[in-house]
Amino acid sequence: MPETKGDLTMAVKDIAEAVAVFDRVKVVELVEAEIAAKTEIDEILNAGLIDAMDIVGKRFSSGELFVPEMLMAAKAMKAGLEVLKPHLSAGAVAAKGTVVIGTVKGDLHDIGKNLVALMMEGAGLEVVDLGVDIDAEKFVKAAVEHNAGVVALSALLTTTMPTMEIIVAAIKEAGIAVKTIVGGAPVTEAFADQIGADGFSTDAPGAVELTRKLLST
Amino acid sequence: MNAAERMKAAINMEPVDRVPNGPFYEAPICQYYGSSFRAALLEDQAMADAHLAGLDEFKFDWVMVGMGLIGGIIPEALDCKVSYPEDVFPIIEETTIKSIEDVARIAKSDMFTKRMDRFLKGIAILKRELKGEIPIACEYISPFTIATRLRGTNEIMMDMYENPDLVRDLQEVLVPLNIEVGKALIEEGVDYIFYGADMECPILLSPKHYKDFVDEPTTKVCNELTRLGAKVLPHMCGSIVETGIVDMLMKMDIHGIMPGNLTQETVLDIRELKEKVGEKICIFDNINPNGPLLIGTPEEVAAETRAHLENAKGMSGYIFSTAGTSSPNIPKENYLAMNREVLNFQ
Numbered sequence: 001m002p003e004t005k006g007d008l009t010m011a012v013k014d015i016a017e018a019v020a021v022f023d024r025v026k027v028v029e030l031v032e033a034e035i036a037a038k039t040e041i042d043e044i045l046n047a048g049l050i051d052a053m054d055i056v057g058k059r060f061s062s063g064e065l066f067v068p069e070m071l072m073a074a075k076a077m078k079a080g081l082e083v084l085k086p087h088l089s090a091g092a093v094a095a096k097g098t099v100v101i102g103t104v105k106g107d108l109h110d111i112g113k114n115l116v117a118l119m120m121e122g123a124g125l126e127v128v129d130l131g132v133d134i135d136a137e138k139f140v141k142a143a144v145e146h147n148a149g150v151v152a153l154s155a156l157l158t159t160t161m162p163t164m165e166i167i168v169a170a171i172k173e174a175g176i177a178v179k180t181i182v183g184g185a186p187v188t189e190a191f192a193d194q195i196g197a198d199g200f201s202t203d204a205p206g207a208v209e210l211t212r213k214l215l216s217t
Numbered sequence: 218m219n220a221a222e223r224m225k226a227a228i229n230m231e232p233v234d235r236v237p238n239g240p241f242y243e244a245p246i247c248q249y250y251g252s253s254f255r256a257a258l259l260e261d262q263a264m265a266d267a268h269l270a271g272l273d274e275f276k277f278d279w280v281m282v283g284m285g286l287i288g289g290i291i292p293e294a295l296d297c298k299v300s301y302p303e304d305v306f307p308i309i310e311e312t313t314i315k316s317i318e319d320v321a322r323i324a325k326s327d328m329f330t331k332r333m334d335r336f337l338k339g340i341a342i343l344k345r346e347l348k349g350e351i352p353i354a355c356e357y358i359s360p361f362t363i364a365t366r367l368r369g370t371n372e373i374m375m376d377m378y379e380n381p382d383l384v385r386d387l388q389e390v391l392v393p394l395n396i397e398v399g400k401a402l403i404e405e406g407v408d409y410i411f412y413g414a415d416m417e418c419p420i421l422l423s424p425k426h427y428k429d430f431v432d433e434p435t436t437k438v439c440n441e442l443t444r445l446g447a448k449v450l451p452h453m454c455g456s457i458v459e460t461g462i463v464d465m466l467m468k469m470d471i472h473g474i475m476p477g478n479l480t481q482e483t484v485l486d487i488r489e490l491k492e493k494v495g496e497k498i499c500i501f502d503n504i505n506p507n508g509p510l511l512i513g514t515p516e517e518v519a520a521e522t523r524a525h526l527e528n529a530k531g532m533s534g535y536i537f538s539t540a541g542t543s544s545p546n547i548p549k550e551n552y553l554a555m556n557r558e559v560l561n562f563q
Contacts, residue, residue, distance in 0.1 A: 022378065063456075065423075066419075066421060066422050066423045066426070067374050067421045067422065068374040068375060068377050068378060068422065068423075068426060069423075071371055071374050071375050072375060072378050075375065106302070106305040106306075106308075110370065110371070111370045111371060111374075111421070114371055133308065160305070161507065161511070161544065161546075162544075162546050185420070185454075186506070186507040186541075187507070188507060188508065188512075190508075190512060191507070191511075191512055194512055
């Protein structure tokens with residue numbers, strides 16, 4: 001019998017710990033070992049990789065970790081996810097929902113958007129990252145094409161915040177059943193309410209929680 | 218007191234006749250008065266015209282230029298591909314540092330491109346027109362923040378773990394280039410260097426990484442710009458007191474601190490900052506440029522402005538300001554409402 005921590009095998013917990021210390025070589029080795037040992041794929045994904053990013057996200061929110069650490073952890077998690085992907089059932093990831101994300105037109109800043117995208121991937125969501133400088137037409141097109149549940153808009157510049165309003169309006173006008181969330185350093189809840197967005201978060205872990213909530217409603 | 222005297226007195230912790238008014242006003246003023254937004258950011262005469270018109274109506278205590286410089290001109294001189302749309306800030310289309318081997322190439326950059334010359338000419342026009350009565354401040358960026366523009370933010374952030382030599386080597390070659398640009402700005406008439414440290418703020422980087430990667434190049438640049446005659450004013454968002462960043466900044470030859478509060482989570486009470494800096498350096502206030510100023514009514518803006526001014530009442534070395542770049546989309550009546558409160562505050 002493998003050693004256990006609660007309901008989980010020690011080795012799966014080790015995957016989460018390897019993600020938390022950004023050791024992607026070890027993450028890959030451990031994921032491969034667990035696959036070979038016939039551990040449930042969902043358990044490796046959820047308790048090994050997704051839980052790890054949840055923990056990292058909480059440490060980021062509490063000010064214990066910063067952006068470089070988040071990026072490094074996400075990189076380690078993605079390395080493990082790449083190993084796991086061929087073994088996931090077709091619906092396993094899509095079932096958690098699809099998010100279209102991008103930085104709005106006129107804004108080239110991608111650090112916040114990338115963090116949110118990485119955290120969402122870490123949470124098992126399918127993420128369609130459109131990149132930066134994205135206009136309303138591209139957001140609407142991608143939301144339809146990928147049957148997205150949530151469209152996430154990012155802006156760092158105060159100057160590009162008004163573009164969020166244009167994009168939210170375009171999505172509503174297109175009549176597609178998708179929720180919109182907004183974020184970025186200058187964005188406030190009041191601003192999100194004013195432009196008619198469905199949600200707002202101050203940070204990447206919060207955006208993941210918000211997305212999970214919106215997808216479940 | 219004229220504006221130059223008022224700002225100088227505040228920086229020196231001396232009494233002032235009223236609160237000095239030094240917001241980050243460039244974007245809205247370029248929008249209100251520019252022949253085009255791009256021209257007002259970049260092109261000598263258009264830039265000067267927009268600022269002079271803004272000063273005429275708003276009575277700011279300084280001219281603040283430089284968003285085109287830090288957003289486009291400097292990255293372009295350092296080999297980034299930059300586009301200059303008519304109605305928004307310059308956009309870096311392509312970064313230039315793919316590996317550590319590219320760093321040596323950057324070291325040979327000629328910073329004095331045609332765009333740089335036009336920008337410097339704009340400062341010279343302003344200097345001539347203002348006759349020394351209103352000081353000129355210029356936005357400027359740290360070697361670390363430039364590095365993120367040349368290499369990509371995510372890449373630099375991960376390089377600190379995976380490729381630390383690149384982060385250090387790149388900043389090492391950027392320090393003298395930064396100083397060259399700063400020297401030219403000062404020679405053309407810039408009085409205040411607003412030292413933007415966007416990417417090393419404690420919202421993004423740990424104090425440990427700041428100490429390991431940023432402190433030394435920042436100290437070199439700030440100290441040299443001060444030696445060249447400028448008043449150096451670092452701007453940084455986040456919890457600079459709690460994280461100890463302010464202690465590192467105060468070891469440098471600087472004259473003031475401009476704390477940011479672009480996120481609601483990290484609003485810094487300037488009374489807390491004052492306790493820390495005492496009478497050593499001045500403090501710029503940090504009214505949120507994305508709050509009522511952007512989306513509220515003039516009455517709400519006036520109330521928020523009054524609250525900030527009341528909080529700082531009697532504080533030596535206090536200069537009213539916004540916590541960062543103001544949006545060009547701020548309604549003019551809101552900006553005027555903020556301005557009125559500052560000018561009339563007793």
